[in-house]
Amino acid sequence: MEMQKLYLLVPLAPLIGAMIAGLFCRIIPRWVAHTATIAGVAVAFVASLIIFKDVQAGHTFNGTVYTWLTSGDYRFEVGFLIDTLTTTMMLVVTFVSLMVHIYTIGYMKEDPGYNRFFSYISLFTFSMLMLVMSNNFMQLFFGWEAVGLVSYLLIGFWYTRPTAIFANMKAFLVNRVGDFGFILGIGLILAHFGTLDYAEVFKKAPEFATATINIFGSADWSLMTVTCICLFIGAMGKSAQVPLHVWLPDSMEGPTPISALIHAATMVTAGIFMVARMSPLFELSTTALSFVIVIGAITALFMGFLGIIQNDIKRVVAYSTLSQLGYMTVALGASAYSVAIFHLMTHAFFKALLFLAAGSVIIGMHHDQDIRNMGGLRKYMPITWITSLIGSLALIGTPFMAGFYSKDSIIEVVALSSIPGSGFAYFAVMAGVFVTAFYSFRMYFLVFHGEERFGKAAHDDHHDHQGDHDDEETSHDHHHGLAPGQKPHETPWVVTLPLVLLAIPSVVIGYIAIGPMVFGDYFNGVIFIDHHAHPAMERFAEHFHGAAAMGIHSLTSLPFILALSGVVVSWFFYMKRPDIPAAIQRRFSAINTLLENKYYFDKFNDVVFAGGSRLLGKALWRGGDVAVIDGIIVNGSAKVVGWISSITRLFQTGYVYHYAFTMIIGVFVLMTLWINRA
Numbered sequence: 272m273e274m275q276k277l278y279l280l281v282p283l284a285p286l287i288g289a290m291i292a293g294l295f296c297r298i299i300p301r302w303v304a305h306t307a308t309i310a311g312v313a314v315a316f317v318a319s320l321i322i323f324k325d326v327q328a329g330h331t332f333n334g335t336v337y338t339w340l341t342s343g344d345y346r347f348e349v350g351f352l353i354d355t356l357t358t359t360m361m362l363v364v365t366f367v368s369l370m371v372h373i374y375t376i377g378y379m380k381e382d383p384g385y386n387r388f389f390s391y392i393s394l395f396t397f398s399m400l401m402l403v404m405s406n407n408f409m410q411l412f413f414g415w416e417a418v419g420l421v422s423y424l425l426i427g428f429w430y431t432r433p434t435a436i437f438a439n440m441k442a443f444l445v446n447r448v449g450d451f452g453f454i455l456g457i458g459l460i461l462a463h464f465g466t467l468d469y470a471e472v473f474k475k476a477p478e479f480a481t482a483t484i485n486i487f488g489s490a491d492w493s494l495m496t497v498t499c500i501c502l503f504i505g506a507m508g509k510s511a512q513v514p515l516h517v518w519l520p521d522s523m524e525g526p527t528p529i530s531a532l533i534h535a536a537t538m539v540t541a542g543i544f545m546v547a548r549m550s551p552l553f554e555l556s557t558t559a560l561s562f563v564i565v566i567g568a569i570t571a572l573f574m575g576f577l578g579i580i581q582n583d584i585k586r587v588v589a590y591s592t593l594s595q596l597g598y599m600t601v602a603l604g605a606s607a608y609s610v611a612i613f614h615l616m617t618h619a620f621f622k623a624l625l626f627l628a629a630g631s632v633i634i635g636m637h638h639d640q641d642i643r644n645m646g647g648l649r650k651y652m653p654i655t656w657i658t659s660l661i662g663s664l665a666l667i668g669t670p671f672m673a674g675f676y677s678k679d680s681i682i683e684v685v686a687l688s689s690i691p692g693s694g695f696a697y698f699a700v701m702a703g704v705f706v707t708a709f710y711s712f713r714m715y716f717l718v719f720h721g722e723e724r725f726g727k728a729a730h731d732d733h734h735d736h737q738g739d740h741d742d743e744e745t746s747h748d749h750h751h752g753l754a755p756g757q758k759p760h761e762t763p764w765v766v767t768l769p770l771v772l773l774a775i776p777s778v779v780i781g782y783i784a785i786g787p788m789v790f791g792d793y794f795n796g797v798i799f800i801d802h803h804a805h806p807a808m809e810r811f812a813e814h815f816h817g818a819a820a821m822g823i824h825s826l827t828s829l830p831f832i833l834a835l836s837g838v839v840v841s842w843f844f845y846m847k848r849p850d851i852p853a854a855i856q857r858r859f860s861a862i863n864t865l866l867e868n869k870y871y872f873d874k875f876n877d878v879v880f881a882g883g884s885r886l887l888g889k890a891l892w893r894g895g896d897v898a899v900i901d902g903i904i905v906n907g908s909a910k911v912v913g914w915i916s917s918i919t920r921l922f923q924t925g926y927v928y929h930y931a932f933t934m935i936i937g938v939f940v941l942m943t944l945w946i947n948r949a
Contacts, residue, residue: 274325277318278332278351281361282400284314285368285393293390304386308393309372315400316365323358333406333470344465352406352469356797359612359788360403360544363619367535368396370769374627375528377765378634382526388428392532395421399537403544408457408467411545415453415509418538419446425533426525435524442518449508449515456501459484463494473551473799480555499552499559503566506542510596513570517872519593520577523585527630530585534592535623540615543599547608551799554606557690560805564604564685565692568699571597573870575703578710580866583640584629587714591666592622594703601696602681605688606805608798613788614677617781621665621674624773628659631766632718635759636725639752642714647723651759656719658770663715665777667708667834671822676781678704679821680789682830683814688807704830708837716845725753782818790815 288311292304335350351357372392379385398421402414419442427439457467463479464472476495483491506512511519519539523530533539546553546563553559571594578590595618602611633640635652649656665674682704685697753759761767787793790812802809815821825831844852856863868874922933 274322274330274332275334275336275351277322278353278404279336281315281318281322281365282397282404284311284318285400286397287311289390289393289397292386292393296386296390299386301385304389305372305376308389309369311393312365312369312372312396315396316362316369319358319361319365322353323362326353326355326358335406339409345461345467347409347467348407349410350406350468351404353404354797355793356544356548356612357404359616360540361400363540363616364396364399364403364537367619367623367773368392368399368532368537370623370627370773371528371532374531374630374766374769377763378528378630379526384428388425388526388528391421391425391428392529395425395529395532395537399541402541406469408460408469408472412454412457415505415541415545416450418541419443419450419509422446422522422533422538425529426522428525428529432524438518438521438524441521445515445518446508449505452501452503453505453508456498456505459494459498459501469548476551476555493556493558495552496556496558499549499556500562502549502552503542503546503559503563506546506600507566508542509545510539510542510600511570511593512542512566512596512600513573514872516570516574516593517869517876520586520589520869523583523589527585527626527633530589531623531626531630534589534626535619539592539596540599540619543596543603543611543615546600546603547612547798550606550608553603554799554801554805557804560604560606561691562604564601564688564690564696567597567600567602567604568692568696569597570594571601571703572699572706575706575710577866577869579706579713580863581710582643584632584642584645584714584718585626585640587642587710588622588625588629591625591707591711594707595622595666598678598681598700598703601685601700604696605681605684605690605693605807606800607681607684607688607808607811608800609789609794609808610677610680610684612794612798613781613784614681616784616788617665617673617677617777620773620780621662621672621777624658624662624770624777625666627766627770627773628655628662631655631762631770632659632759634762634766637753637757639725642717644725644752645718646721646725647719648759649719652761654761654767654770658767658774659715659719661774661777663711666711667837668704668830669834670825670831671782673777673779673781675825676785676818676821679825679828679830680785680811684807684811687810688805690805690807701829701833705833705837708834709841712838712841713845716842721846725757725759782822785818785821 285308288308291299291307296304332351332353335348337349338346339349340347372389375388375392379388382388395418398414398417400414402411402418405411405414423439423443425439426442427435429435460472461467463482463484464475466472466475479494482494484494484497486492486497504515507515519534522533525533553563574590574593574597578587578594581587581590595614599611599614599618602608602614631652632645632648632655635648635655636645639645661672665672668675668678682697682700685693685700688696800808865871922929
């Protein structure tokens with residue numbers, strides 16, 4: 272009973288903090304807002320640690336906390352499922368969120384919306400915790416929609432900027448597309464399984480392994496395949512997989528702390544977590560897994576290419592998030608759910624670190640985000656420099672760093688997988704290693720090394736991504752870029768402390784966790800794999816001889832050589848011969864244009880979906896509104912009445928003998944009818 276109260280405390284503590292900061296945001300001083308929300312998230316983190324210890328001792332929990340609605344035989348409940356997968360997610364979410372909360376004190380100190388921002392990020396943490404702790408599909412869907420709603424509020428936080436309003440609407444609409452698929456999947460589960468409780472659904476799942484449904488026409492479709500693909504479409508929206516990835520780079524319009532929170536620990540990892548949680552369902556459909564691995568591979572490779580040409584420091588990191596989410600999705604498709612969660616965890620630390628370091632650079636540069644205006648920041652911002660370097664090394668998979676263990680595990684598993692599409696996926700993740708190393712260190716070298724380029728650029732030209740925001744009241748970036756002769760400066764401790772605390776797990780967590788999480792019995796009874804049909808994980812386990820051996824062996828492996836060559840090439844291009852990338856850009860201008868336009872996904876959506884919707888709307892307006900409703904029903908009925916009236920008017924003369932004549936005719940007609948009937 273005591274533990275159950277602790278379970279409730281984890282999501283409720285951030286919610287209470289959010290309510291204090293949000294409901295009273297106009298009257299409470301700033302220190303009350305940040306103290307309340309940070310205390311709430313800190314309490315949730317400590318409670319998560321205690322629950323983690325309890326689960327490690329073998330005490331799991333699966334139960335209902337509150338029955339929301341009963342409809343016939345169906346029950347819609349709020350309940351918690353506390354096991355190793357949940358506690359892993361709880362620790363990652365609360366820790367990264369706590370770091371972001373502390374960092375925000377420094378980053379948002381000049382912003383008029385300070386209290387409102389703290390309320391939102393605390394509410395975001397509550398939503399994500401409700402999602403990961405759920406034991407049924409209804410609560411999962413509640414958390415799913417709640418993180419979508421709060422992300423909408425956060426991306427459009429500076430609501431006087433047209434670009435921010437456009438970006439948050441885009442995120443909201445693209446997520447609705449994914450969520451439509453997600454709710455169809457949940458609907459299929461409710462219709463066929465008769466319950467929304469995970470445990471019940473997983474228990475009944477094997478009975479439905481060969482079940483088919485008829486969607487349209489005479490073709491029969493596998494129920495599990497259709498359900499899993501529908502659920503995965505939900506994950507494609509939240510976890511930004513091609514083609515539903517278009518919202519994620521634009522979400523950079525929100526303040527930097529929220530970029531770290533959306534991209535590292537919450538929101539984008541929700542889809543990965545959900546598929547891992549649904550492993551008993553996905554294992555019953557090789558077709559669905561094949562779909563997952565191909566989508567993941569396309570995202571991992573092609574979104575990485577876009578990172579190469581970005582000049583906005585936050586967008587480079589955003590595209591690396593897209594690419595890494597592709598890696599996690601590839602792991603899910605190869606039935607390596609534990610590896611996907613392992614990469615999710617390591618990625619949460621080093622990606623939050625990279626985003627917060629980028630934010631630190633932006634503060635030091637007085638809110639200039641263009642990496643072409645930086646250079647040589649190493650000596651001005653030593654803590655930001657060293658933590659950025661650690662984050663970048665972890666991201667590219669440097670041996671013994673956190674990212675190495677999870678990334679190399681994904682590559683190994685895909686190589687051993689026999690699922691259709693795994694050959695293409697192996698090529699994509701392998702090529703992605705070079706691409707990731709190249710664009711990560713391109714950014715690193717341009718920002719921290721080489722000649723100092725700040726103070727030279729004309730800072731009055733607002734870059735297109737900054738938006739035009741002269742409205743002092745809600746603008747955070749009203750002083751834009753360093754003035755000539757001004758030097759960057761290291762940021763205050765509330766900004767650098769989270770960087771240092773995130774850098775530590777970015778180095779060590781992979782080495783510590785790979786044994787138990789990927790090869791041990793950490794996820795026993797939580798993640799289910801049909802080893803007979805999908806033997807990749809079993810084969811991978813045979814090759815593993817400990818974390819140290821894996822690190823040493825990798826020094827001669829292809830991924831390490833590719834990563835190293837990516838770093839060397841970017842160093843040569845941007846430090847020694849900057850004329851070469853410029854020449855390549857000119858020579859391959861068509862490819863450059865394609866990348867600049869992000870493969871024309873936005874243009875396609877604009878023309879086909881938005882344009883199609885407008886055309887359909889116009890046709891319905893012309894045909895339905897103007898022609899049928901106004902033309903026939905409203906005006907038509909008036910015309911009919913007018914026509915009848917005009918005929919009736921002929922008999923309304925005012926002469927008595929006309930009326931007498933009409934009465935006689937009427938009596939005659941009535942008599943005739945009466946006689947005929949008699």
